[in-house]
Amino acid sequence: xxxxxxxxxxxxxxxxxxxxxxxxxxxxxxxxxxxxxxxxxxxxxxxxxxxxxxxxxxxxxxxxxxxxxxxxxxxxxxxxxxxxxxxxxxxxxxxxxxxxxxxxxxxxxxxxxxxxxxxxxxxxxxxxxxxxxxxxxxxxxxxxxxxxxxxxxxxxxxxxxxxxxxxxxxxxxxxxxxxxxxxxxxxxxxxxxxxxxxxxxxxxxxxxxxxxxxxxxxxxxxxxxxxxxxxxxxxxxxxxxxxxxxxxxxxxxxxxxxxxxxxxxxxxxxxxxxxxxxxxxxxxxxxxxxxxxxxxxxxxxxxxxxxxxxxxxxxxxxxxxxxxxxxxxxxxxxxxxxxxxxxxxxxxxxxxxxxxxxxxxxxxxxxxxxxxxxxxxxxxxxxxxxxxxxxxxxxxxxxxxxxxxxxxxxxxxxxxxxxxxxxxxxxxxxxxxxxxxxxxxxxxxxxxxxxxxxxxxxxxxxxxxxxxxxxxxxxxxxxxxxxxxxxxxxxxxxxxxxxxxxxxxxxxxxxxxxxxxxxxxxxxxxxxxxxxxxxxxxxxxxxxxxxxxxxxxxxxxxxxxxxxxxxxxxxxxxxxxxxxxxxxxxxxxxxxxxxxxxxxxxxxxxxxxxxxxxxxxxxxxxxxxxx
Numbered sequence: 197x198x199x200x201x202x203x204x205x206x207x208x209x210x211x212x213x214x215x216x217x218x219x220x221x222x223x224x225x226x227x228x229x230x231x232x233x234x235x236x237x238x239x240x241x242x243x244x245x246x247x248x249x250x251x252x253x254x255x256x257x258x259x260x261x262x263x264x265x266x267x268x269x270x271x272x273x274x275x276x277x278x279x280x281x282x283x284x285x286x287x288x289x290x291x292x293x294x295x296x297x298x299x300x301x302x303x304x305x306x307x308x309x310x311x312x313x314x315x316x317x318x319x320x321x322x323x324x325x326x327x328x329x330x331x332x333x334x335x336x337x338x339x340x341x342x343x344x345x346x347x348x349x350x351x352x353x354x355x356x357x358x359x360x361x362x363x364x365x366x367x368x369x370x371x372x373x374x375x376x377x378x379x380x381x382x383x384x385x386x387x388x389x390x391x392x393x394x395x396x397x398x399x400x401x402x403x404x405x406x407x408x409x410x411x412x413x414x415x416x417x418x419x420x421x422x423x424x425x426x427x428x429x430x431x432x433x434x435x436x437x438x439x440x441x442x443x444x445x446x447x448x449x450x451x452x453x454x455x456x457x458x459x460x461x462x463x464x465x466x467x468x469x470x471x472x473x474x475x476x477x478x479x480x481x482x483x484x485x486x487x488x489x490x491x492x493x494x495x496x497x498x499x500x501x502x503x504x505x506x507x508x509x510x511x512x513x514x515x516x517x518x519x520x521x522x523x524x525x526x527x528x529x530x531x532x533x534x535x536x537x538x539x540x541x542x543x544x545x546x547x548x549x550x551x552x553x554x555x556x557x558x559x560x561x562x563x564x565x566x567x568x569x570x571x572x573x574x575x576x577x578x579x580x581x582x583x584x585x586x587x588x589x590x591x592x593x594x595x596x597x598x599x600x601x602x603x604x605x606x607x608x609x610x611x612x613x614x615x616x617x618x619x620x621x622x623x624x625x626x627x628x629x630x631x632x633x634x635x636x637x638x639x640x641x642x643x644x645x646x647x648x649x650x651x652x653x654x655x656x657x658x659x660x661x662x663x664x665x666x667x668x669x670x671x672x673x674x675x676x677x678x679x680x681x682x683x684x685x686x687x688x689x690x691x692x693x694x695x696x697x698x699x700x701x702x703x704x705x706x707x708x709x710x711x712x713x714x715x716x717x718x719x720x721x722x723x724x725x726x727x728x729x730x731x732x733x734x735x736x737x738x739x740x741x742x743x744x745x746x747x748x749x750x751x752x753x754x755x756x757x758x759x760x761x762x763x764x765x766x767x768x769x770x771x772x773x774x775x776x777x778x779x780x781x782x783x784x785x786x787x788x789x790x791x792x793x794x795x796x797x798x799x800x801x802x803x804x805x806x807x808x809x810x811x812x813x814x815x816x817x818x819x820x821x822x823x
Contacts, residue, residue, distance in 0.1 A: 200257050210370070212271035213262065219275040220258035223282055224250065224417075227257075230286030231418045233293065242417070253417035257399055259380045266373040277335035280330050287326045289418075294712070298523065299413045302546045312718060340632060387423045398530060419744035428799020431542060431550075431815035434808055442812050442819035445805045449775045457769040466569040468700040468740075469627055469634040472759070475616070477643035477676075477731060478683060478707030480505065485516060485731045485752075486724045493716045493725070494665075494673070498657040501681050504688030513765060515737035515750030517758065518786045523645075527582040530639060533706065534559045534591055536777040537810045540787045550814045551587040557813060560759045561635055562592030563771045569635040570594060572626050576602055576614035577641045584639075593637060597622065608682055609652045613641040618685045620690035627697060642683050645711060647675035656681065664716050676711050691737060694803045700740040704762045706755075707732035723793065736762050740794045743767065754788045757781035773809060773820070780806040 225239060230252070232238035243250045257278070265274035289300035332576050387404070402415040404424050413421035462468075481501055483490045500506065508514075520539065527547040528539050535557055539546060539585055561571045571597045579585040579598035588596050599605065603625060604618035620642045627634055649671050657677040659670045687705075694701050710729050712718075718729040731752070738744060744765055753761060760778045763770050770778075779802045780787070812820050 205368075209372075212265060215271050216261045216265060216275060217258050219278070220254045223275075223278055224254040224257050224263075224419075226279075227253075227286065227418050230282070231289060231299070231413060233290060234354070242272050242414075246394070246401065246415070249402055249415070249417055249420075252400065253419045256380060256423075257382065258421050259376045262376045263373060263380075266369050266376070271336055272340060276334060279333050279337065283329055283333060283423045283615075285325065291322070292524075297731070298521070298712075299409055299418075299421065301409065302422060303549070304662070355666070383414055384420075384423050387420055397400045398681065399654045410477070415549075431544070431811060433816070434541075434811055437808050437811060437816060438803060439817070439819045439822075441805075441808060442816075445776070445809065446772065446820055449772050450777075452775045453770065453772040458774065460767050460769045462567070462769050463564060463569070466700070467633070468702060469630075469636070469757050470560070470564060470569070471623060471627070471634075471636045471638065471701060471703045472533065473623075473703065473705045474526070474533065474637075474639045475525065475643070475705065475707050477624045477645070477709060478640075478680070478713045479710035480707075481677065481680070481732050483516070483728060483733075485728055485733050488724050490714075490717065490728050493728070494714065495660040496657045496673075496677060497603055497660070501657055501677050502684040504684045504691075507688065508691055508737060509735055510747050511738040512735040512746070513744045513750050514733065514750035516731045516752040517706050517725070517734045517763075518752055518754050518788055518791050519707075519709045519730050520755060520788050521709050522714075522718055522790075523709060526639075526708045527584075529708045529755045531586065531587075533563065533758050534637060536560070536756055536759050536774055537813065538754075538756045538780070538787050538806065541807045542810065542814070545582070546814060547582040547584065551590050552583050554814055555590060555818075557587075557591050558771060558773055559591040561588075561637060563774070564633070564635040565594070567633070568631055569633045571637075572597060572628070572630070573600075573637045573639070574602070574619065574622055575639040575641070576622075587728050588637070595775050597626075608642070608679075609650075610648070611642070611651045611679070615643045616640050616686040617689070620686055620693070622699075624690070624693055627699065627701065640683075642686075643676070643679045643711070647679070647711070649670040649675055651675050652678045654678075669713060669715070672711075672713050676713055694737075694739045697739065700742075701738070702762070702766065703737040704734070704743065704758060705737065706734035706758060708755075713801075723761070727791065730788075734758060736765055751785055753781060753785045756787060757785060776802075776806055776809060 203303055225243060228242050229236060229239040231241070261278050263273050263276055265271045268274055268277070285300065288304070292298065292300055292304065339653065404412055404416065409425065416424070441628045481490055481494060481496070489501070519525075527545060531537070531546045531551075532539060536559070537557075542550075543589075544550065556562070565571050573584070573588045573593040574597045575581075576586060576599050579596055579600070585596060585598075599614060602614065602618065602622050604621040605614050606618045607613065608615045619638055619642070623636055623638050626636055652675065653672045655678050657674060659665065659673045659677070661670055663711070665673070691703075692801075694703065709732060714729045717725050720726050734750070736744060736750070742765075750761060750765075751757075756777065758768070760774060760781055764772065764778065783800055783802050784797075809820060812818060
């Protein structure tokens with residue numbers, strides 16, 4: 197053993213492993229510090245209050261550093277690569293959290309191909325600071341390697357005779373690599389294949405939850421939280437999935453559809469057009485839900501921010517949508533509304549992960565297209581964002597009009613986004629010039645983050661300052677409120693313009709989510725207060741007498757139920773699968789993980805059929821189409 201210790205290679209291996217272990221501990225603390233938005237106190241509490249969880253995360257980070265070291269051959273370089281990687285990853289995390297109130301998830305990297313587009317959402321100077329930090333970090337590790345590497349046995353110089361270690365050094369490195377990979381995979385199996393529980397602690401005194409990733413990361417650390425979400429990148433085959441089960445389900449709802457459609461209106465026989473509007477970050481700051489009021493937590497001067505919305509709600513049928521996310525997640529909400537399917541069980545990003553490769557997907561567009569409607573999607577932004585250029589086509593949209601094809605591209609003040617006025621003008625143009633019945637799916641951009649104080653010249657809604665609202669957040673809220681106010685103005689003008697058209701039009705309008713600016717409510721320990729940040733308005737408006745009651749209050753539902761609500765109110769015929777969606781919405785009107793947290797939730801036969809249908813269409817063998 198003494199002879200072995202004198203061997204340079206052995207000392208180099210031992211020193212490298214020890215150095216990487218120390219580096220892993222420091223880098224792990226840095227990772228948690230950055231995860232908690234540069235809050236040293238929270239990172240310190242995480243270390244001392246749950247040391248076993250911290251050390252397990254550090255152990256996994258050490259294994260990753262060892263793997264990099266074995267590949268590159270230099271421990272200091274491996275630590276430097278790790279430090280730079282964490283700088284980049286935590287920068288992305290902080291940028292996302294500040295805009296959405298949610299941690300970085302594996303599926304976010306599926307948007308890597310759209311990185312140039314995503315840079316529009318962040319401050320360019322923060323990117324400059326990141327680059328400077330990377331250069332400084334690289335310089336420090338280079339200097340450490342130059343002055344200390346050899347003294348600490350972290351640099352290895354070949355000698356003439358180094359015994360058995362020399363002859364088998366490649367084998368030793370290979371064994372270390374294999375052992376590191378194996379230990380990493382085996383020690384994280386319980387994380388990567390964990391469905392999440394509601395109450396009982398299962399890991400070192402903590403628990404994994406499927407419905408709250410902030411809690412996952414807070415309790416289990418960034419690495420374990422991130423690994424837990426890797427299972428969302430693929431779909432596991434449900435236990436009860438089979439051709440027979442899907443076939444029986446389809447036969448059942450075909451009978452229901454045949455019976456129900458007999459007494460309903462065939463849209464093909466109507467001279468009518470349909471417009472479904474997803475208004476980006478459209479949120480009513482006066483929202484009341486479950487006896488709670490948003491105005492109790494955020495107050496402002498200047499009067500009603502959204503007078504036109506409130507006017508339209510008195511003229512139309514309207515309600516609240518319990519959205520899937522807060523501060524983001526637009527593509528998932530869009531998916532549910534257009535298709536009527538649910539992302540509840542998959543918890544993935546269908547637009548980027550599934551729809552581009554799964555082919556045709558049923559939707560309101562494909563349903564009306566089969567009724568000879570001309571289908572058009574309009575989005576005043578990059579058409580490749582969330583792979584909409586592929587996904588919307590697979591949903592049945594004939595034409596996709598992006599910012600490059602739009603005739604109207606006006607922006608408000610210094611905002612970088614095309615405003616809602618232009619989006620609505622493009623919609624009106626499509627309706628006026630289109631032949632026959634039109635189905636238009638509009639996804640706006642005006643209210644999207646960032647909320648820079650240079651966007652508008654004047655601000656009419658001063659936010660009341662409190663201890664919980666920082667100067668920066670106060671400014672962002674005032675920009676957001678001003679954007680909502682002008683968005684509301686354009687909405688009113690759009691509805692007024694519809695009333696002048698010589699064709700009948702049905703409008704389903706909804707806000708996809710609130711901006712990620714309401715930390716007081718979103719971070720509340722009271723679930724009903726948190727829910728306030730997840731409720732947006734929706735309404736069904738017609739410029740003709742379609743039998744809707746003015747001021748009718750519609751049920752609070754999740755996005756998957758909106759189109760069904762519209763079709764039922766119009767008494768229109770529906771596709772077979774829509775009747776299954778309707779049955780699921782009747783049993784569980786709000787199918788959203790954050791809403792169901794802590795509530796009793798029964799997986800009925802209808803919901804099981806609904807889950808299996810969604811899997812069959814998006815990830816299964818498409819038995820639904822074969823029967």
